[in-house]
Amino acid sequence: MTDDLIGATRLVPCSVVILSTGSDGNQDAMTATAMFVAEDSPLLIISLSKENTCYELLERTGECALNVASADQVGLVKKVGSTHGRDVDKFKTFEIDVEKGTRIGSPLIKGAFANLECKVITSLPVTTYMLYLVEVVAFKKDDTRTPLAWHKDRYFSLDKEAR
Ligand SMILES: Cc1cc2nc3c(=O)[nH]c(=O)nc-3n(C[C@H](O)[C@H](O)[C@H](O)COP(=O)(O)O)c2cc1C
Secondary structure, eight states: OOGGGTTGGGGSOEEOEEEEEEETTEEEEEEEOEEEEETTTTEEEEEEETTSHHHHHHHHHOEEEEEEOBGGGHHHHHHHTSSOTTTOOHHHHTTOOEEOOSSOSSOEETTOSEEEEEEEEEEEEETTEEEEEEEEEEEEEOTTSOBEEEETTEEEEOOOOOO
């Protein structure tokens, strides 16, 4: 790839989710971005590096929670986005508060703007990544919190409407 294309994809503002998958004793969480696909069938796409611990777990469970990160969670987003579950129990080390989902076994992370319970519909390998089309099967949201966005390696709190 020519040098002038490196960094191109980082120009696109991204959602920030904390993906959690697995269950007690074998669970993990990582920062990711999720892309809208459709609304009437509630579908999203996520992309996981095959080097990530969550990739191995998601391949086994076929389900995950996409916890839409709130502005209050920016510290947690940085921590779970820069450590690997194979090296550290992130839930214990970062004192992540969780609760049970209604339709999936993966833990929901408290303090998020929203918790989307998702099941994998299909996947597609692309270079060193696996793309997953996931369907939201249940969700809840907390309108008192503000979601985060990620752009050019910086985080932004989405509380100002542009007109
Ligand atoms: C803002 C942000 C977005 C990220 N998005 C993704 C992503 O979409 N896919 C991915 O594989 N890794 C992504 N990462 C990197 C993973 O969170 C990171 O590699 C993490 O350490 C993986 O943890 P695990 O090995 O426990 O699964 C992102 C990191 C940050 C900080």
